[in-house]
Amino acid sequence: MENTTQIKPSKCIKDFSYEELKSFIQEIGEPAYRADQIYTDIYSNRRNSFDEFKTIPLNLRNKLSEEFILNSITNHHAQYSSDGTIKFLFDYANGSSVESVMIPKSDEEYEDTMKRMTLCVSSQVGCALDCSFCATGKLKFTRNLTAGEIIDQVLNVERISNIKISNIVFMGMGEPLMNLDNVLKAIDILTNQKAMIISRKRITISTSGIIPKMNELAEVKPPIKLAVSLHATTQDLRKEIMPIAQKWDLSSLRAACENYYRKTKIPVTFEYILFDGINNTDYDANRLAKFVRAFPSKINIIQFHDISFTNPVPQKVDLSPASMEQIDKFVDKLRSLGVNAFLRTSSGFDIDAACGQLAFSKKNDETDNGKSGLIK
Ligand code: SAH
Numbered sequence: 001m002e003n004t005t006q007i008k009p010s011k012c013i014k015d016f017s018y019e020e021l022k023s024f025i026q027e028i029g030e031p032a033y034r035a036d037q038i039y040t041d042i043y044s045n046r047r048n049s050f051d052e053f054k055t056i057p058l059n060l061r062n063k064l065s066e067e068f069i070l071n072s073i074t075n076h077h078a079q080y081s082s083d084g085t086i087k088f089l090f091d092y093a094n095g096s097s098v099e100s101v102m103i104p105k106s107d108e109e110y111e112d113t114m115k116r117m118t119l120c121v122s123s124q125v126g127c128a129l130d131c132s133f134c135a136t137g138k139l140k141f142t143r144n145l146t147a148g149e150i151i152d153q154v155l156n157v158e159r160i161s162n163i164k165i166s167n168i169v170f171m172g173m174g175e176p177l178m179n180l181d182n183v184l185k186a187i188d189i190l191t192n193q194k195a196m197i198i199s200r201k202r203i204t205i206s207t208s209g210i211i212p213k214m215n216e217l218a219e220v221k222p223p224i225k226l227a228v229s230l231h232a233t234t235q236d237l238r239k240e241i242m243p244i245a246q247k248w249d250l251s252s253l254r255a256a257c258e259n260y261y262r263k264t265k266i267p268v269t270f271e272y273i274l275f276d277g278i279n280n281t282d283y284d285a286n287r288l289a290k291f292v293r294a295f296p297s298k299i300n301i302i303q304f305h306d307i308s309f310t311n312p313v314p315q316k317v318d319l320s321p322a323s324m325e326q327i328d329k330f331v332d333k334l335r336s337l338g339v340n341a342f343l344r345t346s347s348g349f350d351i352d353a354a355c356g357q358l359a360f361s362k363k364n365d366e367t368d369n370g371k372s373g374l375i376k
């Protein structure tokens with residue numbers, strides 16, 4: 001008996017760079033300009049189905065829908081914080097889920113009055129690096145996201161919220177430098193002249209310090225802003241709370257940061273979570289100042305978001321949040337040492353939308369304090 005079951009395509013058309021799409025189009029005997037039209041329909045016109053690609057002849061539209069999916073995200077759930085932050089849980093066609101967070105306010109270091117809308121995107125499903133303070137790390141690693149899956153977080157957030165994203169930070173789930181090829185491909189597409197979704201200057205990649213990949217990223221042109229999660233000023237403590245530090249120590253991390261600045265001329269941002277009594281002494285401030293002073297940089301001091309909801313196994317170092325008073329004092333101390341230090345205020349606290357908390361919301365819906373609901 002003939003099998004009439006339709007096999008659903010699994011490749012997302014957004015996984016193609018413009019050049020790749022053009023080659024594909026030519027390989028199937030179509031003129032190259034069709035690639036431009038398809039790109040325009042996907043990224044400028046933001047069509048929701050191949051049927052809406054009106055400039056494309058029907059036979060090619062049919063071919064595209066047989067071969068590709070247009071949107072890699074099959075379902076979403078949004079949670080709204082009282083401060084305007086929106087957290088999205090996105091399900092992909094193949095069963096994985098990630099979170100993205102839209103943060104409407106500007107951090108204090110940005111003097112521009114333009115209203116910024118930052119999207120914190122995920123690069124992996126889970127994370128293998130298991131930092132002791134991070135909820136995503138507790139999920140373990142499932143897989144890398146494809147370029148199309150990363151791009152779809154941005155396009156779906158814009159579509160659902162009807163708000164234009166002005167900045168993208170790779171500070172969601174996962175370690176972007178462990179998925180560098182797909183992250184760079186997504187950035188190339190998002191910043192492509194034809195797609196015109198976002199300016200490259202408004203994208204930041206955050207890393208826990210994967211040294212060879214930092215060096216590779218330093219060679220990428222045009223360069224991309226880099227944030228480095230430091231969180232400790234001694235090798236002993238960093239090793240304890242960030243297992244990746246067992247592989248690369250603080251001095252090699254500093255050398256890689258310095259190299260990044262020398263190659264790109266973009267100041268490196270350091271992220272430093274303040275833990276009560278663990279990394280907030282005057283000695284820490286002095287060491288931190290010394291660490292970042294060798295090249296232009298700035299430090300974001302971050303409030304620790306408790307992740308006890310993940311039931312982490314007890315660690316050697318017991319981590320709890322520093323008080324606001326301690327944080328202010330630490331920032332002042334750094335400033336008195338001539339360091340460009342800023343407090344990164346917390347967004348979406350009431351919906352667990354902060355960095356490092358992206359992991360368990362789906363399971364914890366019933367405990368969420370924010371307004372929550374499925375929106376289409
Ligand atoms: N893997 C990358 C990017 C994702 S994590 C990295 O580690 O940099 C994004 C930021 O959230 C990092 O600075 C990370 O250290 C921070 N973070 C993780 N867990 C946190 C928590 N519980 N509270 C506050 N910040 C956290």
Ligand code: SF4
Pocket residue numbers: 127128129130131134135136137138172173174175208229356
């Ligand atoms: Fe991974 Fe970053 Fe979380 Fe560490 S802080 S476990 S590197 S996502």
